[in-house]
Amino acid sequence: SGASGVLGTAVYKAFEKVLQYEVVGLKNKSTASHLVQLDLTDKEATKHKLEQIKPDWVIHCAAERRPDVAEKDQVGTQLLNVGVPGYLAELARTINFTLVYISTDYVFDGRSPPPGGYIPESPTNPLQIYGQTKRDGENAVLQARQQGARAVVLRVPVLQVTSCRTTSFWTLILPTLRYGPAPNNADSAVNILVDVVRDQSKESNMDDYAIRYPTNVLDIASF
Secondary structure (H helix, E strand, O other): OOOOOHHHHHHHHHHOOOOOOOOOEOOOOOOOOOOOOOOOOOOOHHHHHHHHHOOEEEOOOOOOOOOOHHHHHHHHHHHHHHHHHHHHHHHHHHHEEEEEEEEEEHOOOOOOOOOOOOOOOOOOOOOOOHHHHHHHHHHHHHHHHOOOOEEEEEEEEEEEOOOOOOHHHHHHHOHHHHHOOOOOOHOOOOOHHHHHOOOOOOOOOHHHHOOOOOOOOHHHHHO
């Protein structure tokens, strides 16, 4: 799912390269003709489509991933980030496929940075709606797993991608931003900083204390 997004695109292409797999990419609003349109919040349509496809694996990349949007639309974010993965986990048991639920480091409060860091069993403590809904999505998936569903929760930090709009100047100054495919800087919480710094028409507030450890989407896709 979410095959038109940054991570979903990389996952889709990674599976396509492995010839023994028949890959079906799901989209919602994308115009990409090679993907199948499906509103995952429509339970009946989702159940019907997955019964039709009969997948062995479902890699669930779709989510409301923008913390600012999550704060503004808490009901919609709750539905997409909690309700959908919970229902997919139920279908994993009844239709008999393995669900991989993509989660985030936003489920933590950031008070245990490396070298100590977090382990999978570390207590979660999300500080905002986005992190809370992703944590609740994890719980919904893991609850279904306790009831017999085959499901995996995979937490990944902020995604890092290559922007096709990166100029030679930014290639020299910010080489680490060029790390995985993406058509727009706004597709990544890292790359979007390039656009913010470039825009001299307005002031933007940024912190000078947060340390993030981005993940290359190609590494995740090939995992």
